[in-house]
Amino acid sequence: MTVTSADIARVFRAEHGRAVSVLIRALGDIDLAEDAVQDAFTVAVERWPRDGMPPSPAGWIITTARRRAIDRLRRESTREARQAESVALHAADPVDPADGRDEEGPVKDERLRLVFTCCHPALSREAQVALTLRLLGGLTTAEIAHAYLVPEPTMAQRIVRAKSKIRTAGIPYRVPRDEDLPARLASVLSVLYLVFTEGHTASVGDDLDRPDLAAEAIRLARQLVELMPDEPEAVGLLALMLLTQARRPARTDAVGDLVLLADQDRSLWDPTLLAEGHALVRACLRRNAPGPYQLQAAINAVHTDATDAAHTDWSQVVALYDQLLGLAPTDVVRLNRAVAVAELDGPDVALGLLDGLDLTAYAPFHVVRAELLERLGRRAESTTAWERAAQLSDNAAQARHLRARAAAADEGQQDPGRAT
Amino acid sequence: MKTYLISLFSPDGPPPAEVDLGRIMADLEVVNAEIRAAGSWVFAGGLADQASATTIRRSDNVADAVLTDGPFIEAKEHLGGLTVVRSDDYDVVLGWAERIAGATGLPVEVRPFVDQDDPGQVPTDR
Structure with a gap:
């Protein structure tokens, strides 16, 4: 051969x-x-x-x-x-004579040390991402620069500086001690998720997504799960990525515009990725150590279980969001929960939940408000919200979709027959 | 073995009334004792008010140095204290720094001294 x-x-x-x-x-x-x-x-x-x-x-x-x-x-x-x-x-990598953990412990693969060194919290998030893609992912500096739309010398400089800090500050090459592990693993997971989301919805630029980064993030998450099979959050992150990735073929229409979950052609979803994602969600939830990634994956699993949006088990989704709020009480989670509440208890209840959320600079907040207002027949307010969302979106395909919605809501307003 | 400077940044002026200095010193002493027990202790101390600082500049074409009353950098926050430790475990040093920040409620910076291989700038013992 x-x-x-x-x-x-x-x-x-x-x-x-x-x-x-x-x-x-x-x-x-x-x-x-x-x-x-x-x-x-x-x-x-x-x-x-x-x-x-x-x-x-x-x-x-x-x-x-x-x-x-x-x-x-x-x-x-x-x-x-x-x-x-x-x-x-x-x-910097001493063997602890007390328990010999360094030799006998969970460290079987050198890659795990490298993961934790690349994602050490003393490095900036940008540096963590660049080092992870370069050293673990085997991407060239040029490829990483292209994926993040920065000039190659800028990315090269970022990588040189990060390596220099590792050397000068003495950032250790090892898996963290048990007491530091949860926080340090969280840092690794968020680096991988950041790479994935950057690939899934490019935050800047014209294409809705740049496939390479999402695929790279999945590959790296697979490696991490292989290295740390007993960390349910690592498994949860991989499941979340797979379930999100599975829907990708349906996320854009023929001209590249965004299609929302409720309107997606579910026959386009990738059944292999869905099956794997669902199996992983079940496996990690059985461990009964839920974390934010597992819960988000579980929510995605409920969504992708339904034959269409109307058949989604919304009460299950709301219950999972309640659980997620207990672990991550952020306004973004409250916003997402409100979307599910709208399906369960109606748009007026959901709209009430948006009051007081500190998300006015966050495009999805205005998307949700616009949808709810539209469903309540408050079209003038809806148009304003769609426009606000479009202004806040850096992604060309997304902004195009949002402006189209604004125009549609505006038209509906001028046509009293269409008001609900 | 690397040497690290852990520096503490204080706002200008006397500490607010609600700050319990005795408590802070006691908490810091616990961290200091741990640094000593780990064999990492080099030096630590707090600095007097920055109004007590004097800045000295010397140039070749002037016979005497020029002394200025006050700190080199006028800022709302200034170097308030420092701890120098020697350790081969960066994570442990970061842990001490975290506890110093926790005890004082002030931002703390960790910075390595130039490495042993760089002649001339190595911190010396005595």
Whole structure:
């Protein structure tokens, strides 16, 4: 079987995180590890098409990278300074003699250390995202820059600064201690979710979504679940992503405009992703340790269980939102709960729930208000709300949809026959 | 082993009446005792009011240094105190900083000293 450059690129993406994390552990330096892995792939590009794909591509890359790195270190004595830093990175990872947890503990895969280093709270959220995509996801700086619509030098600078902070501040390369784990895992999960939502609805730009980031986030979430199978919130996050992703084919119409959940053609939903998402929701809820991602996934599962919007089990949705409010009492959750209440108790009740929410700069708030006002026949107010939502939306496709709704509500207003 | 500066930023003027300084000092002493027990203690102290500061500038073409009454940077918040620790565990240092912030209710900054490999700027013991 011939090995194409596309095959090698695929292996690069898939195995970059594993290879780099093992090499960081061995060499104690992120740049050195990245260079070594890059070197190994350069060798692979020469050899694999000739000799065929090795039985374990990742193992081959790691072994080759290690040899290359040692050669390089021998050649360049100026790298001694870096080796000294490598000692610092190792030292930051002490074995606790009391319980030997570091050796025996849950750490079986080096990638997990890398996840927590990339998402360390001492790094800015932007830096966490960039490092995660680069080191774990194997994306190039150019690809990340493109996905986030920033110039490549800007992204390169961001990554250099983040790596420099890891080195200078001594951000440890390890899985956090048990007492820190919940907070640190939450940081990892929100980085992955941020990548996903950025891919799902590009916050700036013309395309409604840039598929790469959502797919990358799912891939990374799968890795995390594989590494931490006992963390129900990690499973919940993956389920939430899958259930959201499954609906993607129905989210835009033929001209690229947004289609709301209630109006979506449900036959376009991806049944494989839905089935997997539903199975994961059931599996994690059985653990009875609900968290915000699991509950959001469960809400999505209820939505995607129904054959159409009218058949949705709205009381179940409201109950899940009540539970979510207990864990995350935010106005955004209250807003989403109000949407479900509208279906259960009517738009007038739901509209009352919007009073006092501090979300006037949040486009979805005005979308919900506009919908409810429209259903109550208050079309003038509805038009204003649609327009406000359109003004607040940075996404061209979304804004187009919202302006169309504003125009429709306005027309309805001039036609008393259509008022309800 | 790295050396870190944990600095504390205080607003100008005397502390508000509701601030229980005795309580804050006692809470800080608990953190200090823990830093000592971990073998990480280097130094800690609070600074006097910034009105007591003197800024010194020296230039080559003037014989005497120019002294100015007051701090180098006039700001609403200023360096109020500092703790220097030595540790090989950044997360532990961040944990101490978090507790200092909790005890004082003030923002705290953690910053590493230049590394041991950089000659000339390494913090020295004595």
